[in-house]
Amino acid sequence: MxxxxxxxxxxxxSGAAPTELRLEGxxxxxxxxxxxxxxxxxFRSGLTGIIGDNGAGKSTMMKILxxxxxxxxxxxxxxxxxxxxxxxxxxxxxxxxxxxxxLALADTLDITSNIFLGREMTRSFAGLRVLQDRAMAKAARExxxxxxxRIPDVAVPVRxxxxxxxxxxxxxxxxxxxxxxxxxxEPTAALGPRETAxxxxxxxxxxxxxxxxxxxxxxxxxxxxMADHLIVMRAGRIVREVDPRQTNxxxxxxxxxxxxx
Amino acid sequence: xxxxxxxxxxxxxxxxPLERTPNKAVLFGLRFTNLAVLLILLxxxxxxxxxxxxxxxxxxxxxxxxxxxxxxxGETFVxxxxxxxxxxxxxLSLGGVASASYMSERFAAGDDGxxxxxxxxxxxxxxxLLGGVLNGVVIAYMKLDPxxxxxxxxxxxxxxADLISNGLPVGDLPPAAFTLGNGQFLHVPYVAIIALGFAxxxxxxxxxxxxxxxxxxxxxxxxxxxxxxxxxNRHTIMLYGISGALAGLAGMLNAAHFSSASSSAGANALxxxxxxxxxxxxxxxxxxGKIWGTVIGALIYTLLDNGFVLMGIASFWQLVVVxxxxxxxxxxxxxxxxxxxxxxxxxxxxxVAPALAADGAAGQDSTGxxxxx
Ligand SMILES: Nc1ncnc2c1ncn2[C@@H]1O[C@H](COP(=O)(O)OP(=O)(O)OP(=O)(O)O)[C@@H](O)[C@H]1O
Ligand SMILES: [Mg+2]
Numbered sequence: 043m044x045x046x047x048x049x050x051x052x053x054x055x056s057g058a059a060p061t062e063l064r065l066e067g068x069x070x071x072x073x074x075x076x077x078x079x080x081x082x083x084x085f086r087s088g089l090t091g092i093i094g095d096n097g098a099g100k101s102t103m104m105k106i107l108x109x110x111x112x113x114x115x116x117x118x119x120x121x122x123x124x125x126x127x128x129x130x131x132x133x134x135x136x137x138x139x140x141x142x143x144x145l146a147l148a149d150t151l152d153i154t155s156n157i158f159l160g161r162e163m164t165r166s167f168a169g170l171r172v173l174q175d176r177a178m179a180k181a182a183r184e185x186x187x188x189x190x191x192r193i194p195d196v197a198v199p200v201r202x203x204x205x206x207x208x209x210x211x212x213x214x215x216x217x218x219x220x221x222x223x224x225x226x227x228e229p230t231a232a233l234g235p236r237e238t239a240x241x242x243x244x245x246x247x248x249x250x251x252x253x254x255x256x257x258x259x260x261x262x263x264x265x266x267x268m269a270d271h272l273i274v275m276r277a278g279r280i281v282r283e284v285d286p287r288q289t290n291x292x293x294x295x296x297x298x299x300x301x302x303x
Numbered sequence: 304x305x306x307x308x309x310x311x312x313x314x315x316x317x318x319x320p321l322e323r324t325p326n327k328a329v330l331f332g333l334r335f336t337n338l339a340v341l342l343i344l345l346x347x348x349x350x351x352x353x354x355x356x357x358x359x360x361x362x363x364x365x366x367x368x369x370x371x372x373x374x375x376x377g378e379t380f381v382x383x384x385x386x387x388x389x390x391x392x393x394x395l396s397l398g399g400v401a402s403a404s405y406m407s408e409r410f411a412a413g414d415d416g417x418x419x420x421x422x423x424x425x426x427x428x429x430x431x432l433l434g435g436v437l438n439g440v441v442i443a444y445m446k447l448d449p450x451x452x453x454x455x456x457x458x459x460x461x462x463x464a465d466l467i468s469n470g471l472p473v474g475d476l477p478p479a480a481f482t483l484g485n486g487q488f489l490h491v492p493y494v495a496i497i498a499l500g501f502a503x504x505x506x507x508x509x510x511x512x513x514x515x516x517x518x519x520x521x522x523x524x525x526x527x528x529x530x531x532x533x534x535x536n537r538h539t540i541m542l543y544g545i546s547g548a549l550a551g552l553a554g555m556l557n558a559a560h561f562s563s564a565s566s567s568a569g570a571n572a573l574x575x576x577x578x579x580x581x582x583x584x585x586x587x588x589x590x591x592g593k594i595w596g597t598v599i600g601a602l603i604y605t606l607l608d609n610g611f612v613l614m615g616i617a618s619f620w621q622l623v624v625v626x627x628x629x630x631x632x633x634x635x636x637x638x639x640x641x642x643x644x645x646x647x648x649x650x651x652x653x654x655v656a657p658a659l660a661a662d663g664a665a666g667q668d669s670t671g672x673x674x675x676x
Contacts, residue, residue: 110530131532146530148523150590151516159520160531162513171513 385589435547484559522589
């Protein structure tokens, strides 16, 4: 497991631009529900937006890429390397970080503990892994300020935060460790306009620094303006892949609801 | 909720910085309710029960607290992590009977060396660890509810204790065991030193180590911990293993104290252990709580117990009172939590809400409102 001490500064493998992330024949069913059917696609560096109706399979695809869910069939390749993502640790070790739609925060723990959950800075003492709380709090404050998230007290339990603030904490966790691939499942869903703008700004900076960023969103006008590449999903399939400069919202909506195929 | 809102208004939540200070005082006070109850009980019994304020009485209290404090300490960790271990009482019996059987056999064979007692301790801990690991493995790998699993092992451990002892008390323990169970250092029983030593170490583990942090995190959200890449199964097994080992040790010390072990030794132990945890302010829902709370909870229980005896109240009442106390403690805790949340949030909406504001301006359109949901 993660026996190494997490670096206090964002990791040194600072997002060495990944070539491509390829899915081939990826399927996933939940009982009778075919959440994903024969997904074939390739993600490249820059910003890819995934849009689609509720239940289209967007989160399922993200969870497969982050090792939370195992596909029934199919292969995933990052660059030249075949990935066998059997757990979130595998994904992380392959340089994939995620913000989950449900955030996956531990409510009773404070902000710092949540950002570092699973990657605590520790030192060994009498066979125990003793937490370096002060160093982590400092690093958490740095991260929050780097991503323009202003939370005065990182010792506040996450359950005392608003929906938007919780989302901000989850976002901070996903960007803190400088992974080359960042998956964001509806990062702005709980945010007001001002906060959304701030998050979009963060995403822009991630992309500028050469990362591969994949974002699931329902904010179609925003993603059309930002993304380098768009994927439209419906009923477990990819129904359209398009350069956002060569499409418009009407066309995208038509693909989403199935009036065009 | 309504009272909480009133209090919030009374203490000027959401007001200026001056009015905010009382909030902190309230929170500070709430944090120490258990301690306050303990002190009130101490004073009450000191005034009403003759002979209560004596060294003998105090070392009695420590003595009888210690054994089930060990149980309660393990239980506290399990409850932090959102689980429950109903088998600790049976494990106390089993650990006691197993180690006492060995010790009394060696003693009967003419071996009265200290080593016999040391091995007796190791046997109790090992048996406890084994049983606890069994709990953990079943809970982790078969994905069963700990309530049911440990209810099952409650029966299994008790049955094995009966099998080993033939349902009879095991006596004739070596003198070293008696010394361990009844000796004192500066009027503090050895048993109490052991239990408090464990409390200190486990408090450190809970607050300062990664293991402790994962316990709380699992109690808050098992899924979040899984996604964080933590090996949940290993953690669960360790957790129940610790609980079992402490229960086994408690069984040995109990046997040493009474110079006898029996399968009925742990009869009320489960009730008392959970009472100590809950009275100590650890919510049964997991994710938070304090080890020292459990120590105070255990002391409150024993204090009532001893006080009742000194006041000449029939011992049957004690169980009734403990049961009622558990329910009262849970209620008070729940009430506190609501209050804390309300008071806490009024503070947060002042300070924390502009979290995402890109520059300076307090962007708290929807954010503040959501927090109170
Ligand atoms: N753990 C699960 N168990 C059973 N069914 C599931 C599970 N997760 C997803 N599904 C089903 O798979 C389908 C796709 O779900 P998914 O969460 O991927 O949709 P989505 O595109 O992310 O939708 P939304 O926009 O609402 O977030 C849905 O029909 C959903 O009910
Ligand atoms: Mg989704």
